[in-house]
Amino acid sequence: MSNKSIGIVGLGRMGANMARRLHRKDLEVTVYNRHTEKATDLAKETGMHAAKSLEALVQALPSPRVIWLMLPAGEATQSHIDSILPLLSRGDILINGANAFYEDSVAQSQKVEAAGVHYIDAGVSGGVWGLQEGYALMVGGSQDAITQVTPFLEALAPGADRGWLHCGPVGSGHFVKMVHNGIEYGMMQALAEGFAILQGKSEFGLDLAKVAEMWRYGSVVRSWLLDLTADTLAKDQVLADIAPVVADSGEGLWTAQTALALNIPAPVITLALQMRWASQGRDDYAAKLLAMMRNQFGGHAVQKED
Structure with a gap:
């Protein structure tokens, strides 16, 4: 029993x-x-x-x-x-x-x-x-x-x-879940970037909610993440009240580190992880230094913080 x-x-x-x-x-x-x-x-x-x-x-x-x-x-x-x-x-x-x-x-x-x-x-x-x-x-x-x-x-x-x-055996469950989350990072990043490009083409006046809803049926990118994205956009396409900060649980990092240890290229997962770090302000100093380099060699204007 x-x-x-x-x-x-x-x-x-x-x-x-x-x-x-x-x-x-x-x-x-x-x-x-x-x-x-x-x-x-x-x-x-x-x-x-x-x-x-x-x-x-x-x-x-x-x-x-x-x-x-x-x-x-x-x-x-x-x-x-x-x-x-x-x-x-x-x-x-x-x-x-x-x-x-x-x-x-x-x-x-x-x-x-x-x-x-x-x-x-x-x-x-x-x-x-x-x-x-x-x-x-x-x-x-x-x-x-x-x-x-x-x-x-x-x-x-x-x-x-x-x-x-x-x-x-023991360890395999968490290993498979780790890679699952690494894949999730990449899929989320691709969807976010795609919709950002659609939103940026303002002269077409695209209805992002309708695009997302249409993609849910028959499209090769249909997925549960797309379903959730469509639901979000149906409620709010502007997202004015949302801070552009994405946390990371650590599993994306472990996946990227494991790929490096195994000599397996995983650029999408690794870059998606780094984009999350960028959203947390971890590229702020690098961006400031880049702005100063452009100013030094080309005289390009530097924007000051308010």
């Missing part, structure tokens, strides 16, 4: 909605969050169980326990693993759903597996739409561990037979 009980640690935008989706699929979910009111509020909303401590969470789950961490990568995830590992028993399963660097996950798994606890690294994509549409899940770990958590993967994914993949 497969396990139907799972614990979710971390109730941010992803974790809370993953818990909701699992609960809606008639699985038994116990939730914990460092700020316990988040867990309590979610339990009141859904009827699932809220634990007030990691100890209570572990005690509430039947063996073998399945605990899914949906926390920021790095210290937040590591500190929770350090706290929860001594509470677990041999055969329990710990899933790291953070956007973690795959080599860190491999190293992390060694300590967990040494304690007799299965470790699974899970790359999770779907964002705020995951509750409704399902999550794309890229998981790494032993076949035995994956088999035990398959009911949860099937419930979270868009379908039991699609949208999730056992990629290989």
